[in-house]
Amino acid sequence: MAVVRVRFVGGPADELTRDLPAGPDGAPPPRWVLRHPEEPADGVADHLYERDDHASPGGWTMRYVHTFPFGATE
Numbered sequence: 001m002a003v004v005r006v007r008f009v010g011g012p013a014d015e016l017t018r019d020l021p022a023g024p025d026g027a028p029p030p031r032w033v034l035r036h037p038e039e040p041a042d043g044v045a046d047h048l049y050e051r052d053d054h055a056s057p058g059g060w061t062m063r064y065v066h067t068f069p070f071g072a073t074e
Contacts, residue, residue: 003022004020004026009064010063027060034046034049047066
């Protein structure tokens with residue numbers, strides 16, 4: 001599986017970089033639910049990020065959209 005490096009912008013994962021699965025076009029998924037930190041304590045939430053329309057010279061970015069109560073995305 002191909003991966004692409006993305007930078008998360010805004011929200012609780014601001015400036016975090018991570019490898020996400022790449023589609024056939026080499027772009028990351030249009031939306032990504034991020035649990036940050038990955039092993040949360042009680043009461044932590046899941047965070048929705050959306051991909052920018054195109055890659056910038058520095059690569060792909062995912063912008064913060066919304067936070068869901070922990071487990072609501074499962």
